[in-house]
Amino acid sequence: MQRQLTNFKARWKKYFSSFLENPAYRVIFATINHHRLLILLNIHANLLAAAFEGTTFGSIYLALQVLQDDQVDSLLNHPIIANTFLSSFLHEFTQGQLFIGLIVLAVFMQFLRHSFEYIGAVSSDYLSARIQAQMVERIFAQIMSFTFSCASSYKVGDLVTYINQTAYTIQRQIYYIDIIFVTILTIIAQAVVLFTISPGLSGVTIIICAIALLLQKSLIPRIKRTAKQVAQVRANVYKQIVESLQALRVIHIFGRQLEARQQVHELQRHLVPKLEYQSRLSRLTKPLGNTLTLITIATLLIIGYFMLRDSAAVLPSLVTFLAVLNRLSMHLNGVTEKNNRLAENAGDFNRLREILEPEGKEFSRVGGKVFNGLKKEIKFDHISLQYSEEQKLALKDVSFVLEKGKVTALVGGSGAGKSSIADLLVGLYQPTSGVILVDGEDLNEYNMTSWRSRLGVVSQDTFIFNTTIGNNIRYGKPSATEEEVRKSAIAAQADQFIREFPQGYDTVVGERGYRLSGGQRQRIALARAILKEPEILILDEATSALDSHSEYLVQEALKEFQRDRTVLVIAHRLSTIVNADQIIVLENGEVMEQGSHEALLNQGGKYLDYWRLQSESQSSQVT
Ligand SMILES: Nc1ncnc2c1ncn2[C@@H]1O[C@H](COP(=O)(O)OP(=O)(O)OP(=O)(O)O)[C@@H](O)[C@H]1O
Numbered sequence: 001m002q003r004q005l006t007n008f009k010a011r012w013k014k015y016f017s018s019f020l021e022n023p024a025y026r027v028i029f030a031t032i033n034h035h036r037l038l039i040l041l042n043i044h045a046n047l048l049a050a051a052f053e054g055t056t057f058g059s060i061y062l063a064l065q066v067l068q069d070d071q072v073d074s075l076l077n078h079p080i081i082a083n084t085f086l087s088s089f090l091h092e093f094t095q096g097q098l099f100i101g102l103i104v105l106a107v108f109m110q111f112l113r114h115s116f117e118y119i120g121a122v123s124s125d126y127l128s129a130r131i132q133a134q135m136v137e138r139i140f141a142q143i144m145s146f147t148f149s150c151a152s153s154y155k156v157g158d159l160v161t162y163i164n165q166t167a168y169t170i171q172r173q174i175y176y177i178d179i180i181f182v183t184i185l186t187i188i189a190q191a192v193v194l195f196t197i198s199p200g201l202s203g204v205t206i207i208i209c210a211i212a213l214l215l216q217k218s219l220i221p222r223i224k225r226t227a228k229q230v231a232q233v234r235a236n237v238y239k240q241i242v243e244s245l246q247a248l249r250v251i252h253i254f255g256r257q258l259e260a261r262q263q264v265h266e267l268q269r270h271l272v273p274k275l276e277y278q279s280r281l282s283r284l285t286k287p288l289g290n291t292l293t294l295i296t297i298a299t300l301l302i303i304g305y306f307m308l309r310d311s312a313a314v315l316p317s318l319v320t321f322l323a324v325l326n327r328l329s330m331h332l333n334g335v336t337e338k339n340n341r342l343a344e345n346a347g348d349f350n351r352l353r354e355i356l357e358p359e360g361k362e363f364s365r366v367g368g369k370v371f372n373g374l375k376k377e378i379k380f381d382h383i384s385l386q387y388s389e390e391q392k393l394a395l396k397d398v399s400f401v402l403e404k405g406k407v408t409a410l411v412g413g414s415g416a417g418k419s420s421i422a423d424l425l426v427g428l429y430q431p432t433s434g435v436i437l438v439d440g441e442d443l444n445e446y447n448m449t450s451w452r453s454r455l456g457v458v459s460q461d462t463f464i465f466n467t468t469i470g471n472n473i474r475y476g477k478p479s480a481t482e483e484e485v486r487k488s489a490i491a492a493q494a495d496q497f498i499r500e501f502p503q504g505y506d507t508v509v510g511e512r513g514y515r516l517s518g519g520q521r522q523r524i525a526l527a528r529a530i531l532k533e534p535e536i537l538i539l540d541e542a543t544s545a546l547d548s549h550s551e552y553l554v555q556e557a558l559k560e561f562q563r564d565r566t567v568l569v570i571a572h573r574l575s576t577i578v579n580a581d582q583i584i585v586l587e588n589g590e591v592m593e594q595g596s597h598e599a600l601l602n603q604g605g606k607y608l609d610y611w612r613l614q615s616e617s618q619s620s621q622v623t
Contacts, residue, residue, distance in 0.1 A: 022349075022350075022353050023352075023353060023356035023357050024135065024349060024352040024353055024356055027131070027134060027135050027138050027356070028131050028135075028170075028174075030134075031127075031130055031131045031134045032127065032131075034130075035126075035127055035130060038123050038126055038127050038130075039123075039127065041119065041120075041123045042120050042123040042124050042127065042178070045116045045117070045119040045120035045123060046116070046117070046120040046181065046182050046185050047185060048112075048113075048116040049113045049114075049116035049117040049120060049182065049185070049186070050113075050182075050185035050186045050188060050189040051189060052109045052110070052112045052113035052116065053109075053110075053113050053186050053189045053190060053327075054189035054190065054192055054193050055109045056106045056109040056110050056113065057106075057190070057193045057320055057323065057324050058193065058196075059102045059103070059105045059106035059109060060102070060103070060106045060320055060323065061193075061197065061316055061317075061320040062102050063098075063099050063102035063103050063106065064315065064316035064319055064320060065316045066095060066098045066099045066102060067095070067099055067316075068315070068316070117182065120178075120182060121178070121182075124174060124175070124178040127174065128170065128171055128174035128175065128178075131170055131174060132166070132167040132170045132171055135166050135167070135170050135352070136163060136166050136167055138356070139162055139163060139166055139352070139355055139356065140163065142355060142356060143159055143162075143355070145363050145364055146361055146362060146363060146364065147362040147363065147364050147428075147430075148364075148428040148429070149362065149387075149428065149429050149430070150361055150362035150363075155239055155242075155243065156242065156243075156246065157238060157239040157240075157241075157242030157243050157246075158235070158239055159355075160242060161235055161238050161239065161242075161351075162351065162352070162355045165348055165351065166352060168348075169345060169348040169349055169351075169352065172341070172345045172348075173342070173345055173349055176338045176339075176341050176342040176345065177342070179334070179338050180335055180338050180339060180342070183331045183334050183335045183338070184335065186331055187328055187331050187332065187335070190324050190325075190327060190328040190331070191328070193320070193324050194321060194324055194325065194328070197317050197320060197321050197324075198304070198307065198308060198317060198321060200307050201300065201303065201304050201307055201308070201321060204299075204300065204303050205296070205300060205325065208295075208296045208299060208300070209296065209329075209332065212289075212292040212293075212296065213332075213336070215288065215292065219281060219284065219285060219340070220339065220340065220343050222281055223278070223281050223282055223340050223343045223344060224343040224344075224346050224347075226274065226277055226278045226281060227278065227343060227344040227345070227346060227347040228346070228347040228350070229274055229347075230271070230274050230275060230278055230347060231347030231348050231350075231351060232347070233267065233270050233271045233274055234271065235351070236267050237264060237267045237268060237271060240263055240264055240267055241264055244260040244263075244264070278344075282340055282344065285336055285337060285340055286333070286337070289332075289333040289336060289337075290333070293329040293333070296325075296329065297322065297325065297326070297329075300321075300322070300325065301318075301322070304318050304321065304322075305318075364448060365444070365448065366447075367447060368444075368445055368446050368447035368448070369441070369445050369446050369447060370446075370447050370450045371438070371446045371447065371450040371451045371453075371454060372450075373454065373535060374404045374438065374439065374454075374535060374536065374566055375404065375439045376403075376404055376439050376440075377401050377402060377403050377404060377439065378401070378402040378425070378436065378437070378438050378439075378443075378536075378566070379399075379400075379401045379402075379436070379437040380398055380399055380400050380401070380402075380421070380424075380434070380436055381399055381434055381435050381436070381437055382397050382398075382399050382433070382434040382435075383395055383397070383398045383399070383421075383424065383431045383433070383434035383435075383436065384396055384397055384398070384431065384432050384433045384434055385417075385420055385424065385429065385431055385432050385589075386432045387429075393432070393589055394417050394420045394589050395417045395420055395421065395424075395431075395589045395590075396588075396589045396590045397434070397590070398417070398421070398434075398586075398589070398590070398591055399434075399591070400582075400584055400591060400594060402566055402568060403566070403581070403582075404566050405564055405565065405566060406566065406567075406581040406582065407562060407567040407569060407577075407579070407580040407581050407582075408567065408568050408569070408580065408581065408582045408583075408584065409569045409570070409571055409577035409580035409582070409583045409584070410422075410568065410569070410570045410571075410583075410584050410586060411571070411574065411577070411583055411584065411585050411586070411607065411610065412585060412586035412587055412592075413587065415588075416586040416587055416588065416589065417586050417588075417589040417590075418540070418570045418586060419459070419460075419540055419570065420589075421568070421586075422457070422459070422538050422540045422568060422570060424436060425455075425536075425538060425568060426452065426455060426457060426538065427443060427448050427451060427452065430444070438451075454534060454535045454536055455534050455535075455536050455537075455538060456476070456529035456530070456532050456533075456534030456536070456537045456538065457529060457537075457538045457540070458522070458525045458526050458528075458529045458537075458538070458539050458540065458542035459525075459538075459540040459541070459542070460540055460541045460544060462521040462522055462524065462525035464509055464516060464521055464524060466508070466509070467508060467509075468503075468505060468506045468507060468508055468509070469498050469501070469504075469505050469506075469507050469509055469524065470482070470485050470505035470506060472509065472524055472528065473485050473488060473489060473494075473505075473524060473527045473528050473531055474528075474531070475528055476488075476528040476529060476530075476531040476532035477531050477532050477533075480531055482505070484531060485505065485527075485531060486505070488527040488528075488530040488531035489505075489523075489524075489527045491526075491527070491530050491557045491560070491561055492523045492524070492526035492527035492530055492554065492557060493523055493526075493550060493553045493554045493557055494520070494523035494524055494526070494527050497520055497523075519546045519547065519550055522542060522543065522544070522546060523546070523550075523554065525542070526542060526543075526554065526558075530561055534565070535565060535566065536565065536566045536567075536568070537561075537562065537565050537566070537567045537568070538567075538568045538569075539558070539567065539568070539569040539570065539571075540570045541570055541571065541572055542569075543555065543571075543573075543576065544572060551573070551576070555576050559579075573614070574610060574611055574614050575614070577597070578597045579597070580596075580597070581596065582594065582595065582596065583595065583596065583597060583600055583607065585600070585605075585606050585607050585610075587606065592605065592606050593605050593606055593607050
């Protein structure tokens with residue numbers, strides 16, 4: 001017995017600590033704390049609803065008692081009534097009038113009960129709406145606060161699922177908790193009525209109900225386990241579908257539609273038996289509950305008859321007792337059923353914990369020194385980078401200096417580590433060893449927002465938002481005037497094609513708007529960077545999607561723009577970087593050669609090979 005008690009205590013302790021440690025609940029409590037009036041309204045409305053449920057049956061019990069001739073006088077002479085004004089007032093009525101009056105009173109009590117129940121339900125929905133909004137925002141904020149490397153380690157499909165499921169999961173969680181709370185209050189009110197009528201019979205009822213509940217409770221852990229598995233398999237299916245939808249173009253090009261369908265089919269095949277098992281378990285609770293109820297009522301009728309047969313009010317007592325008990329069992333079934341639904345929801349709810357808890361995640365650092373501009377140089381000091389433990393080093397002991405106002409070009413084959421250097425400079429990834437010194441200070445010490453506000457980045461993949469072209473360019477500087485936007489578009493050789501659209505700069509592009517070619521997207525990205533007037537410009541194959549003529553024009557514009565800026569350029573066409581102040585040749589993550597165009601040609605190494613290769617075939621690429 002002692003051991004069972006200790007086990008019981010330990011289980012509850014574990015349950016409550018896991019409950020309190022779940023960050024999703026912390027968000028819920030924080031939101032509730034902000035809306036105390038709503039929760040107070042909810043609690044009071046539900047308490048009143050429960051109280052009116054109790055008084056309804058009190059009225060019915062009295063009405064049935066009034067029907068018995070010998071009970072009217074004893075009722076009117078009851079001390080609660082006899083000493084009040086009600087005594088003379090009630091004596092005016094006939095037996096029939098008293099009966100009807102009490103039944104009308106019971107109906108009115110039910111009306112009040114349902115009115116308060118309605119207020120309770122609406123206040124709970126209001127709270128739920130606020131919690132849903134708060135939770136979606138919290139999860140989005142959480143994802144946004146991850147470092148880029150941490151966020152990009154998740155599959156987009158996974159992140160979309162987190163956001164997608166949140167509102168619905170929270171809605172169900174709050175709904176079930178509220179319904180269980182309301183029903184328990186109602187059950188308490190009904191229990192009070194039962195005890196008032198016959199404590200002995202109520203005691204017997206409790207014993208029978210406890211046995212019934214225990215039987216049903218053994219199902220819950222299994223339902224929970226299955227729900228978790230179903231949620232996991234569903235998430236896998238969803239992830240697979242989202243990934244295929246994102247890769248539609250590639251799937252069509254490679255004619256892999258059938259394989260994509262088969263992958264989804266394979267995952268679904270695991271889902272169906274799990275859903276069937278889940279159904280068998282959860283559907284069992286209702287027939288089990290109903291059968292147990294029937295057995296309970298029959299037992300109580302027999303025991304009740306023996307216990308109450310000597311009492312004067314045997315009929316009203318038994319009738320009211322059974323009527324209340326019937327409703328109580330209905331509510332008990334409701335609690336069990338909602339508890340099962342809550343257990344089913346646990347799978348989805350726990351998935352929120354996965355994304356919300358800080359363990360195993362990397363967060364962007366806030367604070368740090370404000371970057372007020374480059375004074376002298378940026379130094380890559382013995383930098384190595386390894387993206388993950390399973391991968392080889394992407395950069396190995398790389399050292400070089402980007403001088404203020406100078407153009408540095410990175411050259412090398414595919415996978416040599418050029419973009420990795422650019423990403424380190426932006427602060428998207430942290431070096432595994434070594435340090436990036438900005439005017440002698442570790443880049444990590446700087447406030448990233450102030451650092452990035454001085455950077456302009458144009459990379460190979462350009463994201464175009466589903467808004468106007470003007471707004472897409474303005475992303476680099478939200479306060480820019482139309483004139484400034486246009487100037488930067490001219491500099492990026494984008495103005496002409498933009499004006500050819502019927503709505504010009506107001507043309508909505510992106511998902512549902514006009515489709516832009518790769519070159520057009522790159523020029524918009526370039527205009528975005530130019531508008532920002534960055535002090536440090538990073539061009540990662542920024543003109544790779546342009547035809548030779550457009551590239552020439554953009555290069556000309558860039559020449560002007562690059563003046564007095566510190567530039568890191570990654571180029572595949574060597575002709576575009578011959579004038580760079582410094583060229584760094586990378587291979588397999590290592591610096592092979594370093595110097596000006598002329599110096600490197602004279603050195604007769606890797607750079608000369610690249611140069612010869614490109615000179616032979618002007619259109620061939622280095623990478
Ligand atoms: N986000 C990432 N996660 C894991 N590995 C990465 C990531 N980005 C790059 N790598 C790996 O790091 C190495 C260097 O890649 P990087 O993109 O820097 O090369 P690159 O010279 O820019 O190549 P390319 O010219 O083809 O763009 C490659 O082996 C690549 O697979």
